[in-house]
Amino acid sequence: MKINHTIAVAIILAGLSSTASASFFYSQNFDSMGTTGTTPPTGWSSWFLSGDASSLVNPTSGEMASAGSGEATLAVWNQTDGNASFYRQAANMGSTATSPNRLLGTSPTEDRGMALQLSLQNTTGSAINAVNLAYDMECMASGTLKDGFPANSTDELPGYSFYYLDGSTWVHLASLDLSNDTVNSVGHASSDIVYSTPVPIGGTLQFRWYDDNANAFSPDTMYAIDNVNVDVPEPATLSLLALGALAIIARRFKA
Secondary structure: OOOOHHHHHHHHHHHHOOOOOOOEEEEEOOHHHOOOOOOOOOOEEEEEEOOOOOOOOOOOHHHHHOOEEOOOOOEEEEOOOOOOOOOOOOEEEEOOOOOOOOEEEEOOOOOOEEEEEEEEEOOOOOOEEEEEEEEEEEEEOOOOOOOOOOOOOOOOOOOEEEEEEEOOEEEEOHHHOEOOOOOOOEEEEEEEEEEEEEEOOOOEEEEEEEEOOOOOOOOOOEEEEEEEEEEEOOOOOOOHHHHHHHHHHHHHOOO
């Protein structure tokens, strides 16, 4: 009895191919907040870590997990407004009061630091094993930096430290840290995030940008993020196992 080779290959591949899902993409430039908006875009929230405001060490996973919920509303701050700090609150930031280019920023005080959090639901139709995340960071200040007290000293860790939730563990991913500290300079970071615990269908992806304080005196530098993009690539139609099986079959039934 002869076997139809095409049917045999199709049956084996049907059992071995991975489940395809639609690609998932998130993009946010914060301009929808407008120049006076006090509500962050959907999915964004602020968190704070209580403790020593002069700590120069990144939080541990457990410390990040203990963060408390910050203010739900945003402060509004522009570089022309004068120096400011925000107690357990994030801010809608811009270069001027009329600038349409808005950013989401922080200027923590008293507590150990603040975190901007993005929460996204997995609506791709399959578990998420990895994502690619990219964003910009701008360093801002009101006026020209001067020698502070002490002169030219680093007050805190520069820029943002990036964390993501992997199962129940907050993981610090240094490849997505940004530390540009020249006023009005814009840094860019992009990296793959690989989960040890896949995010299930309907589950939530959570990311945090942690700012422990300004890193320059007189006036304090402030940090803000912009152009956040999250991409979940569509899985390949065939798994590596399926491709291996196809190669074996092709050799076995080669005419």
